[in-house]
Amino acid sequence: VRLSQALRDAVQAGQLRLHYQPIVELASGRVRKAEALLRWEHPEFGEVSPAAFIPIAEDCGSIHCIGDWVFERAACQAARWRSRFGTDFQVSINVSPRQFQAGGRDFGRWLERLGELGLDGSMLALEITETLLMDTDQAIADKLAQFRAAGVQIALDDFGTGYSSLAYLKEFRIDYLKIDRTFVRDMTPDSKSFLLSEAIVTMAHRLGLKVIAEGVETPQQYALLERIGCDYFQGYLFSRPLPEDAFEGLLRSASCEA
Ligand code: G
Ligand code: G
Ligand code: MN
Ligand code: NA
Numbered sequence: 001v002r003l004s005q006a007l008r009d010a011v012q013a014g015q016l017r018l019h020y021q022p023i024v025e026l027a028s029g030r031v032r033k034a035e036a037l038l039r040w041e042h043p044e045f046g047e048v049s050p051a052a053f054i055p056i057a058e059d060c061g062s063i064h065c066i067g068d069w070v071f072e073r074a075a076c077q078a079a080r081w082r083s084r085f086g087t088d089f090q091v092s093i094n095v096s097p098r099q100f101q102a103g104g105r106d107f108g109r110w111l112e113r114l115g116e117l118g119l120d121g122s123m124l125a126l127e128i129t130e131t132l133l134m135d136t137d138q139a140i141a142d143k144l145a146q147f148r149a150a151g152v153q154i155a156l157d158d159f160g161t162g163y164s165s166l167a168y169l170k171e172f173r174i175d176y177l178k179i180d181r182t183f184v185r186d187m188t189p190d191s192k193s194f195l196l197s198e199a200i201v202t203m204a205h206r207l208g209l210k211v212i213a214e215g216v217e218t219p220q221q222y223a224l225l226e227r228i229g230c231d232y233f234q235g236y237l238f239s240r241p242l243p244e245d246a247f248e249g250l251l252r253s254a255s256c257e258a
Contacts, residue, residue, distance in 0.1 A: 003045075004056050004059070004060040004062070011062075011065055015040055016039070016069060017038075017039040017040075018070065019241035019247075020036055020037070020244065021035045021037060022238055022242075023035060023212060023233070024233055025231065026230060026231060031250065031251060032232065033089070033090040033125070034090075035094075037050065037241045038070060040053055054096060061103075064103075064104060067096075070094075074091050074093045075091075075113060075117055077244060078117075079117040081248070082123060084248075084252075087120075087123075089123065090122065090124065090125055090153070091124060091125070092155060093127065095128055097128075097131050097135065100135075100139075100143055101135070124152045125152065125154065126153070126154055129156070129157050130156060130158075130159075131162070133172055141172070154172070154173065155177075156168070156177050159178055159179055159180060160180045160182075160183050160200060169207060175210065176212050176232075177204050177209055177211050178211075179212070179213045179230070183196060184213050184214060184216055185215060187221050187225075188220075189224065194228075197228060201229050202228075210232065211232070212230075212232040213233045214233075214234055215236075216237045217235050221237070
């Protein structure tokens with residue numbers, strides 16, 4: 001109860017931050033994208049993990065206000081990085097199913113805002129989970145279609161866990177599959193995780209989707225992902241999620257190398 005009250009004030013009090021984790025293209029070794037990850041620094045509770053407070057925010061409804069804040073912050077950052085580092089850089093944000101459901105946002109405002117910032121829709125990706133796609137409410141499909149029509153890309157997060165119904169891939173236009181980090185964690189040359197990841201990449205490519213591997217921590221995992229033709233990876237092997245300035249420093253040094 002105290003936490004949900006504090007959470008309601010967190011946006012106003014400026015206690016939220018976004019960190020950015022680089023997403024690297026395997027073929028070129030370049031940082032092409034970043035996933036925005038929310039951080040809450042509470043003066044009394046210290047750093048609260050999103051895994052702990054997002055569910056509370058969903059329950060108490062502050063997820064809408066927090067979600068708007070995440071979007072605004074990430075979009076402004078994308079606009080800044082675009083002008084410095086070129087036009088093909090993309091920022092992805094996590095959106096929870098609640099943000100799409102009844103009482104949720106009119107995302108038309110988000111799309112207008114992209115226009116105001118001079119951003120193409122393609123500079124933004126939404127990371128959604130299949131829980132969202134399981135909901136048969138037509139309004140959700142309409143909202144996803146609205147984003148897609150504006151060029152915003154859609155990534156299916158935590159792919160391979162949950163139900164992973166292939167029907168969702170048939171029904172919805174998805175741009176990226178994110179192989180869940182539990183597969184990457186258990187990946188050795190003769191593991192089921194490796195074979196399943198290989199099958200996911202093959203299937204995705206046949207369907208015209210790209211694959212992003214999450215949670216890559218070791219050179220061995222990287223080598224196996226390279227072998228199966230995975231398109232992008234993110235994880236501690238390359239970098240942890242970084243504060244804005246540190247991330248920008250990384251982009252700057254990367255673009256000097258090129
Ligand atoms: O950031 P990790 O560092 O702890 O994130 C934990 C979980 O919180 C992940 O499942 C991630 O998708 C989710 N998460 C992180 N940032 C956001 C956000 O801005 N919005 C939503 N809805 N979930 C987020
Ligand atoms: O559910 P989602 O994929 O959005 O969650 C992203 C989460 O994964 C964040 O909590 C982020 O901090 C975490 N993460 C990112 N890279 C790694 C990694 O290499 N190893 C582990 N264990 N977690 C990671
Ligand atoms: Mn994610
Ligand atoms: Na994930």
